[in-house]
Amino acid sequence: MAVIVAQDVEMKESVASPEPHLPASPSLLQHLKSVSSLVERGVASKELRLIVRAIRHMMALRRKLKASVLAAFLKHVLPTGSDALARLMPYVTKDEERDMDVDSPSSTGQVSSHKQSSLAELEILSYLLVLIFLIDQKQYNEAKACSSMAINRLKQLNRRTVDVLAARLYFYFSYSYELTDSLVEIRGTLLALHRTATLRRDELGQETLLNLLLRNYLHYNLYDQAEKLRSKTQRVESHSNQQLCRYLYYLGRIRTIQLEYTDAKDSLLQAARKAPVKARGFRIQCNKWAVIVRLLLGEIPERTTFMQPGMKRALRSYFELTNAVRIGDLELFRRVADKYSTTFYSDRTHNLIVRLRHNVIRTGLRNISISYSRISLADIAAKLHLNSETAVADAESIVAKAIRDGGIDATVDHASGWMQSKETGDIYATNEPQIAFHSRIAFCLNTHNEAMKALRFPPNAHKKELESAEKRRERQQQEQELAKHIAEEDDDDF
Numbered sequence: 001m002a003v004i005v006a007q008d009v010e011m012k013e014s015v016a017s018p019e020p021h022l023p024a025s026p027s028l029l030q031h032l033k034s035v036s037s038l039v040e041r042g043v044a045s046k047e048l049r050l051i052v053r054a055i056r057h058m059m060a061l062r063r064k065l066k067a068s069v070l071a072a073f074l075k076h077v078l079p080t081g082s083d084a085l086a087r088l089m090p091y092v093t094k095d096e097e098r099d100m101d102v103d104s105p106s107s108t109g110q111v112s113s114h115k116q117s118s119l120a121e122l123e124i125l126s127y128l129l130v131l132i133f134l135i136d137q138k139q140y141n142e143a144k145a146c147s148s149m150a151i152n153r154l155k156q157l158n159r160r161t162v163d164v165l166a167a168r169l170y171f172y173f174s175y176s177y178e179l180t181d182s183l184v185e186i187r188g189t190l191l192a193l194h195r196t197a198t199l200r201r202d203e204l205g206q207e208t209l210l211n212l213l214l215r216n217y218l219h220y221n222l223y224d225q226a227e228k229l230r231s232k233t234q235r236v237e238s239h240s241n242q243q244l245c246r247y248l249y250y251l252g253r254i255r256t257i258q259l260e261y262t263d264a265k266d267s268l269l270q271a272a273r274k275a276p277v278k279a280r281g282f283r284i285q286c287n288k289w290a291v292i293v294r295l296l297l298g299e300i301p302e303r304t305t306f307m308q309p310g311m312k313r314a315l316r317s318y319f320e321l322t323n324a325v326r327i328g329d330l331e332l333f334r335r336v337a338d339k340y341s342t343t344f345y346s347d348r349t350h351n352l353i354v355r356l357r358h359n360v361i362r363t364g365l366r367n368i369s370i371s372y373s374r375i376s377l378a379d380i381a382a383k384l385h386l387n388s389e390t391a392v393a394d395a396e397s398i399v400a401k402a403i404r405d406g407g408i409d410a411t412v413d414h415a416s417g418w419m420q421s422k423e424t425g426d427i428y429a430t431n432e433p434q435i436a437f438h439s440r441i442a443f444c445l446n447t448h449n450e451a452m453k454a455l456r457f458p459p460n461a462h463k464k465e466l467e468s469a470e471k472r473r474e475r476q477q478q479e480q481e482l483a484k485h486i487a488e489e490d491d492d493d494f
Helices: 002-016 028-045 048-060 067-077 083-092 105-111 120-136 140-154 160-179 183-199 203-219 223-232 241-257 261-274 280-296 303-307 316-327 330-339 341-346 350-371 377-383 391-405 432-453 461-493
Strands: 374-376 410-413 418-421
Touching (some): 203 223, 223 241, 261 280, 280 350, 316 350, 330 341, 391 410
Antiparallel strands (some): 374 418
């Protein structure tokens, strides 16, 4: 048995050892070279989808980037002695660790051959790659300097094939300043870039820069300025689903602060629905604001909203807040608000939580009016936990306001000091079911129209239709000639 075991071990070792003739898997440097070749093909054929594909492949490689591989790629793409190479190399040569097994000797030998000239798109790609590497390495000050140099270089270019790369560069330019809490420094630069993108008809750059400006204003709670910019900016047709989701999210936040809760709810729910599944953090933020807006509208979100995969823990505080509003317990609402005050401040929803107090009182009052046909104002104040010296007077004013707003159907007997509830009628005898069905049908039609607009068609598809139309005309002409010939034969027979 020992001999057999030894033979098995030897066989396993022989299988584990790689054979010299097997092809090695593509290295990281070769993947980056394929990205640059995609950009070159896109520029040569003026196909922006190839550049978009190159960016997508590059983002998939960002976690694997190393300084040595990045330096080799820069030497391969940028010409020797160019300004871009001289500016970018210091950022990737600070790390003295070298990975010897990154490339084979044959591949590293190919890197030494430099180009005499380089495309502007490849230069912007190099800036973008180094900027992403610095952000991932948490070198935020270096990332700020690199992004500023990239924007200065980008201002000198006016090529439509750069627009896709420029839009991504704008985002990381703003992100690098946001990480260092200095967004206010680039507000003027973003406004100038947006003006330039508008003059050049760069629609992708316009919507990207508009979202960055809205984020800049909302970061400092400048909601009025954000709304003025949004209302006076010409909205172009969206070319990116991500940018559309961001715009809807910022629009929902602005509408919420401006007390336009219905429009805010539609924008936030649409942003959460259109967002990619992988964008969990963004969807969580949309759901947090949407829950608050629905509570302010007097609606109670479904339980499934808080039980979505990966969101249960993040939405726990808002679930307890919703439960307090649903019950109408003012004391429970206060405890939840104090318990999760840090979370609400970090989410920037603490001001909206203060507004919810009136909704909690109104919900509790509605439950009381349903449960009691007649109840004294003192008991209402006790059940609503109105702990003040003038609790009865406060309860009377709250009941009167709720009756005026249509929240409850009751009357107040000021002399006796009680509230008399009226009998509830049949809701199906009113127009409320019709209104509810109309809103659902409008939502479905809107979703269908947006889905039709989002369909993508292959390029030059209309030419195929023209060719088929020509063939159809030829076929009809042949059929007419054949019919005429048959008719002539019939005449000859007669």
